[in-house]
Amino acid sequence: MQIPLPGTKHWIKFKYNSSKVPRLSQDYKGSNQIKIFRKTYESQLRKTSKSTPLAQLIKSIQGDSGAPLQVLKTLTDPSTIIQEAQIQFATQKLNKKVVINQVKVLNLNVTKKNIPRALRFMDAFIKLLEYRGHQFEKGADGTGFIRMNGEIEIDIYLREALKRIPPKRNDDMSEYVYTGEFILQIRKDSYKKEWRDGKISLENSLVPIVAKLEIIAAEEKQWKEDSEIQKFK
Numbered sequence: 001m002q003i004p005l006p007g008t009k010h011w012i013k014f015k016y017n018s019s020k021v022p023r024l025s026q027d028y029k030g031s032n033q034i035k036i037f038r039k040t041y042e043s044q045l046r047k048t049s050k051s052t053p054l055a056q057l058i059k060s061i062q063g064d065s066g067a068p069l070q071v072l073k074t075l076t077d078p079s080t081i082i083q084e085a086q087i088q089f090a091t092q093k094l095n096k097k098v099v100i101n102q103v104k105v106l107n108l109n110v111t112k113k114n115i116p117r118a119l120r121f122m123d124a125f126i127k128l129l130e131y132r133g134h135q136f137e138k139g140a141d142g143t144g145f146i147r148m149n150g151e152i153e154i155d156i157y158l159r160e161a162l163k164r165i166p167p168k169r170n171d172d173m174s175e176y177v178y179t180g181e182f183i184l185q186i187r188k189d190s191y192k193k194e195w196r197d198g199k200i201s202l203e204n205s206l207v208p209i210v211a212k213l214e215i216i217a218a219e220e221k222q223w224k225e226d227s228e229i230q231k232f233k
Contacts, residue, residue, distance in 0.1 A: 001028060001030065001032070002024075002025035002027070002028045003024065003025075004022035004023065004024070004025075005022070006019075006022060024166075032166065033163070053215060054208075054211055054212060054215055057211040057214060057215065058207055058208055058211045061132070061207050061210065061211055062207055066131075067128065067131055067132075068124065068127045068128055068131055069128065069206065069207055070124065070206075071120055071121050071124040071203040071206060072120060072124065073120075074120075075116070075119055075120050075123060078119070078123045079123055079126045079127060079130070079136075081106055081122075081126065081136065081138060081144075082106070082119055082122055082123040082126065084106075085106045085108070085119060086119055089115055089119075106122065106138055106143075106144060107143050107144075107157075108122070108158055108159075109157075109158070109159035109160060110158070110159065110160040110178075110182070111160060111178045111180075114160060114178075114180065114182075117182075118158060118182070121158070121182070121202060121203060121206075122158060124203075124206060125206060125209070125210075128206060128207075128210050129146060129210060129213075132210060132214070133149060133150075134146055134147060134148050134149060134213075135147040135150070136156075139155070143155065143156070143157050144156045144157070146213060148213060148214065148216075148217035149217060149221075151221070152188075152216075152217040152220050152221055153188075154186055154187070154188045154213060154216065154217065155186065155187040155188070156184065156185070156186050156187075157184075157185045157186075157187075158182065158183070158184050158185075159182070159183050159185070160178045160179065160180065160181065160182060160183070161178070161179045161180075161181040161182070161183050161196065161197075162176045162177065162178060162179065163176065163177050163178075163179045164176055165177060180197075181196060181197040181198075182196070182197050182202045183195070183196045183197075184196075184202055184209065186213065186216075188216055188220065191216070193212070195208075195209055
């Protein structure tokens with residue numbers, strides 16, 4: 001991006017107000033965004049001759065005719081958590097003085113215009129999880145966590161992506177604007193994974209997301225069982 005780097009004595013001169021701030025190139029015509037692509041083995045578009053446990057599980061879930069696999073265009077018979085969130089957001093819209101208590105309502109870090117989409121996605125996500133025998137619960141800060149098979153807990157967080165707008169002048173601050181793209185993040189101890197809108201929308205990634213969560217939970221459960229066995233050896 002032709003971004004200039006400060007010299008070795010920059011901060012010494014800066015301390016005495018004698019350092020010149022490097023200026024950005026005026027000739028750069030390239031993109032002002034950087035994309036980090038998926039690792040090859042995680043790409044949903046990749047065709048492999050050998051099936052993987054994740055691919056087999058995705059196929060199994062998709063083959064279940066009774067499973068709720070679609071994110072509907074309208075919020076229909078929402079789950080209790082989503083129904084509570086819907087009421088809270090509607091109340092805030094009617095009465096701007098109402099402050100939402102994030103402990104009592106699901107924390108969705110999205111713009112107001114994208115709240116309906118976020119509610120529809122999370123409702124479909126929760127229903128598929130419950131159909132598969134898992135539970136979705138709200139954490140103390142309003143974010144959610146999943147209790148896989150009643151024992152393995154995985155934190156989850158839905159947010160809308162931000163884009164940095166460079167300052168027009170040297171003394172201006174950078175501006176960050178919402179892009180409309182959704183990001184679903186999961187955490188389990190030091191492990192973290194994200195799904196983001198792109199060629200495949202988050203709605204169309206519903207089954208792979210749930211399948212991945214089940215794989216993570218199965219691996220965690222196996223690790224715990226192996227650890228217990230090692231204790232008694």
